[in-house]
Amino acid sequence: MPSLSVNGASLHYTDEGRGAETIVFAHGLLFSGRMFDAQVAALKDRYRCITFDFRGQGQSEVTRSGYDMETLTEDAAALIRALGAAPCHFVGLSMGGFVGMRLGFRAPDLLRSLIFIGTSADPEPAANVPRYRLLTLIARWLGLGIVSGRVVPIVLGKTMLNDPARKALRREWVDRVVVNDKVGITRAVGGVIDRAGVYEEIGAIRVPTLVIVGEEDTATVPAKAERIAARIPGVRLVRIPRAGHSSTIEEPAAVTGAIDAFLASIA
Numbered sequence: 543m544p545s546l547s548v549n550g551a552s553l554h555y556t557d558e559g560r561g562a563e564t565i566v567f568a569h570g571l572l573f574s575g576r577m578f579d580a581q582v583a584a585l586k587d588r589y590r591c592i593t594f595d596f597r598g599q600g601q602s603e604v605t606r607s608g609y610d611m612e613t614l615t616e617d618a619a620a621l622i623r624a625l626g627a628a629p630c631h632f633v634g635l636s637m638g639g640f641v642g643m644r645l646g647f648r649a650p651d652l653l654r655s656l657i658f659i660g661t662s663a664d665p666e667p668a669a670n671v672p673r674y675r676l677l678t679l680i681a682r683w684l685g686l687g688i689v690s691g692r693v694v695p696i697v698l699g700k701t702m703l704n705d706p707a708r709k710a711l712r713r714e715w716v717d718r719v720v721v722n723d724k725v726g727i728t729r730a731v732g733g734v735i736d737r738a739g740v741y742e743e744i745g746a747i748r749v750p751t752l753v754i755v756g757e758e759d760t761a762t763v764p765a766k767a768e769r770i771a772a773r774i775p776g777v778r779l780v781r782i783p784r785a786g787h788s789s790t791i792e793e794p795a796a797v798t799g800a801i802d803a804f805l806a807s808i809a
Contacts, residue, residue, distance in 0.1 A: 544556070553594050564592060564631070566632050568634040571637045575594055578633070585798065598725075599723075604729075614637075640737060643663060643744050647740075663773065678732070681728065741769070759785070780800040
């Protein structure tokens with residue numbers, strides 16, 4: 543599998559498709575670039591599609607440090623440059639959105655547009671931090687499998703959780719989460735829950751921007767998406783019915799359709 547050494551970390555990535563424009567996909571916490579499989583499959587006939595795994599997650603290197611959002615943003619910028627992908631359409635889900643926002647006001651030359659999915663411009667809510675630290679501590683010593691029952695209702699919406707026809711799909715994604723390196727995930731979670739808010743800064747973003755949110759998202763509720771949309775000039779906001787925090791997996795066709803329509807509109 544291809545990997546690239548950037549900013550002191552070896553990052554796993556995929557590079558598929560062809561087209562005049564490039565889409566770079568940045569995943570959410572606990573997952574990997576695989577959470578965009580459906581979007582890449584649908585778009586790679588018209589766009590070059592790049593996914594990558596953040597350090598400590600998926601198939602990327604578990605480094606000793608560098609899990610703060612600023613370093614992860616530098617990682618993403620270095621990868622975009624190294625792969626000759628600029629200016630790209632940057633799609634960031636949750637943690638990937640935290641990084642995308644920072645790219646938006648720190649490295650706008652790398653971007654053609656921004657697409658945020660299930661993300662927030664604010665710090666982690668204080669009420670969540672002790673619970674997430676406890677789950678992380680348990681996972682560090684006992685493995686991710688032991689806490690998966692607590693984590694899954696955070697990352698998936700109620701429709702997905704209660705649909706018997708998608709039991710195998712739920713199991714598939716839980717399995718992909720629990721195989722993450724427990725040390726890497728511990729460090730990655732720390733970077734997410736200790737992040738600073740960037741709400742004031744995102745007002746400087748000037749590239750075309752789309753915000754997508756699942757109507758059943760409880761990790762970053764729809765009000766967070768509305769708050770982003772109110773701050774960045776000219777933002778388009780799309781709500782995805784029957785989707786939670788991992789909408790690219792839960793309602794892939796709806797998310798892909800929203801991305802496709804947005805990109806066509808700014809072509």
